[in-house]
Amino acid sequence: AQTVTQSQPEMSVQEAETVTLSCTYDTSENNYYLFWYKQPPSRQMILVIRQEAYKQQNATENRFSVNFQKAAKSFSLKISDSQLGDTAMYFCAFTSRGAGNMLTFGGGTRLMVKP
Amino acid sequence: GAVVSQHPSRVICKSGTSVKIECRSLDFQATTMFWYRQFPKQSLMLMATSNEGSKATYEQGVEKDKFLINHASLTLSTLTVTSAHPEDSSFYICSASSGGGWSYEQYFGPGTRLTVT
Numbered sequence: 304a305q306t307v308t309q310s311q312p313e314m315s316v317q318e319a320e321t322v323t324l325s326c327t328y329d330t331s332e333n334n335y336y337l338f339w340y341k342q343p344p345s346r347q348m349i350l351v352i353r354q355e356a357y358k359q360q361n362a363t364e365n366r367f368s369v370n371f372q373k374a375a376k377s378f379s380l381k382i383s384d385s386q387l388g389d390t391a392m393y394f395c396a397f398t399s400r401g402a403g404n405m406l407t408f409g410g411g412t413r414l415m416v417k418p
Numbered sequence: 419g420a421v422v423s424q425h426p427s428r429v430i431c432k433s434g435t436s437v438k439i440e441c442r443s444l445d446f447q448a449t450t451m452f453w454y455r456q457f458p459k460q461s462l463m464l465m466a467t468s469n470e471g472s473k474a475t476y477e478q479g480v481e482k483d484k485f486l487i488n489h490a491s492l493t494l495s496t497l498t499v500t501s502a503h504p505e506d507s508s509f510y511i512c513s514a515s516s517g518g519g520w521s522y523e524q525y526f527g528p529g530t531r532l533t534v535t
Contacts (some may be wrong), residue, residue: 346509348462348526394461404450404515406524408461 305330307397309409316385317417323370324380325411326395333357335377336398337371338406343391349392354378385416420446422514424527431502431534439497439530441512447492448514452524453485456509468495502534 308330316322328337339351354362354371361369366383382389395409432439441451445505454462466482466487468474476482484506486498492512495514499506509531513524 345528346456346511347528348511348513350523353523403463403467404524405452405467406513407463410461413459 305332305397305399305402305407307395307407307409309393309395310410312377312410312417313415314411315381315415315417318385318387320385321381321383322385322413322414324382324393324395326378326380327377328376328397329408330376330397330399332399332401335397337369338393338396338398339367339369339378339380340396340408341389341391342394342411343388352380376382376409382414386405387416387418390416420444420514420516420523420525422448422513422525422527423514424510424530426530427528428531429533431532433503433534434490434501436498436500437502439510439532441495441497441514441527443493443514443516443525446514446516446525448487448495448516449492451489451495452515453487453495453497453500453514454511455492456511456512456529463513465497466512499532502532504534505531505535 308327333375335356337354341349341351368381370379391409395413396406423442425440453465465480466474466476468487472489473494489495512527
């Protein structure tokens with residue numbers, strides 16, 4: 304079974320600064336996807352970024368980028384130029400061919416961006 | 419992007435009654451829908467996976483007779499909490515996927531807050 308671990312329950316960052324959220328996972332599969340989801344106070348789940356395991360290049364979406372270390376099974380999220388609207392819960396998630404289309408979520412990291 | 423709606427957004431019901439939550443994909447056909455439960459300050463817990471026209475697959479520990487899931491069409495899935503009790507109070511989220519493959523993105527509904535009094 305796959306597991307996803309987020310070791311930082313809470314983090315804070317000053318507005319305009321950079322913050323990195325950690326995620327590690329465990330799987331025996333080679334073909335999988337990793338995701339970061341944002342859940343703001345509205346509780347709507349929003350996809351932030353996606354990484355395909357077979358792609359070595361780290362995914363980037365505007366101010367959001369990942370550091371994907373496949374051998375270490377690590378998938379961290381870097382948020383640059385943090386904005387107040389980035390305040391939210393962030394969930395790392397995993398899916399693989401063996402899991403069908405099911406997502407396995409990490410426990411989440413609560414990020415607070417301070418003015 | 420693809421839009422998934424849930425109705426109602428909030429519901430309060432009395433203990434012992436049943437409540438139905440609808441999940442609709444508005445602009446795509448959802449071959450697979452997922453139902454999650456989320457307790458305060460916790461992660462999403464998958465309850466069940468449903469494919470259109472077939473019985474839902476429930477995760478271990480989820481009572482299928484209590485949480486009835488129907489996926490009768492490619493745009494609608496319903497979750498019925500039967501004989502609700504206060505411990506069923508939670509935030510329920512559905513998601514939908516359009517593809518038959520494993521790598522297709524899940525699109526999430528806005529969630530339903532259920533309070534059982």
